[in-house]
Amino acid sequence: MAAKQKNSVSLERQRQDILAAGIVTLIALAILGVYLMPLAFGIVTSLKTSAQASEPNAPILPMDILTIEYEFEGEIETLEVFNVPFEDGERQLAMLQPSRRISTFVDPANLDAEPIEWEGNWRQLEPAREIAIQWGNYPEAWETIDFVRLLFNTLVYAFVTMIGTVIASSMVAYGFARFNFPGKNLLFMVLIATIILPPAVTLVPTYAFFINVLDWGGTWWPLIIPQMFGNAYNVFLLRQYFMTIPRAMEEAAAIDGAGPIETFIKVILPQAGPALTAVALFHFFFAWNDFFNPLIYLAGNPEANPISVGLTFFNGLYATRNELVLAAAIISMILPLAIFFVAQRVFIQGIVITGVDK
Secondary structure (H helix, E strand, O other), X not given: OHHHHHHHHHHHHHHHHHHHHHHHHHHHHHHHHHHHHHHHHHHHHOOOOHHHHHOOOOOOOOEEEOEEEEEEOOEEEEEEEEEEEEOOEEEEEEEEEOOOOEEEEEEOOEOOOOOEEEEOOHHHOEEOEEEOOOOOHHHHHHHHOOHHHHHHHHXXXXXXXXXXXXXXXXXXXXXXXXXXXXXXXXXXXXXXXXXXXXXXXXXXXXXXHHHHHOOOOOOOHHHHHHHHHOOHHHHHHHHHHHOOOOHHHHHHHHXXXXXXXXXXXXXXXXXXXXXXXXXXXXXXHHHHHOOHHHHHHOOOOHHHOOHHHHHHHHHHHOOOOHHHXXXXXXXXXXXXXXXXXXXXXXXXXXXXXXXXXX
């Protein structure tokens, strides 16, 4: 009897766990759906024609109004097809002669048949539509804007600064994680405090220094050189990860005669692959989406603009063609999304530092 009660309690707990997991999954899917709605809308709109994108009552999906060619009174006319209600159901008919009371239609499936008269207000009829995906928007956007140059500029900016910030941040993080020196905690607090420092506070002095003192206006140097000195957030992330690496590994390397630099290169960095990947991807996405800094420092040198600034100029020129603007935006997202999905496992592992088993 006790065994049966225990089994029933166990089954009830399993049901509750399954129900709770299902509810959490549904909530997560709902949040994900809301988050992805703008992206889905952009993809769908990028596959429409200009008329579809600008039509107020157009359906969400890229669809064109059905039309047929019909010979009437010796001339070939293009007739629109409507969903026309009758007593026996709805039919798709092409409008030949509209009228406020009695309109004339022809059957697209039998153009040789006699025209059909329908009594009612034709303006209330819904046009018949069919899926019409405009794949040509993407080649047109690619040819309209110099994507090759913009992508090259962005990749150079992203990869060069990514390598620089990963090297600098990892070295500083190693120093804070493994070495003791006077004022270590104070310096680390000052470094972390720079995270909450608003960029607007340092914008004017840094801009004046780079432009007026170093004369770096219109060049990549104001964008690349500061990234070579690391980033407070990256230093914090890497320091926390380095502190989870057992010191016994470094002690074993020291017994073998390895110095601090050799230990850092051959012991610490190979163990910190997930954290280094997370920092690299964080900076890559930041550099890929960076707009304000290239806008002000590359002013007067449009040939050096990255894709974020180039898309803004493209948007200004083709503001009335939403489908082309969104097609260009989708093209610019393909590479970052591909990189993220390829490296997402290591990326997530690097972020969840406390969950890494050491």
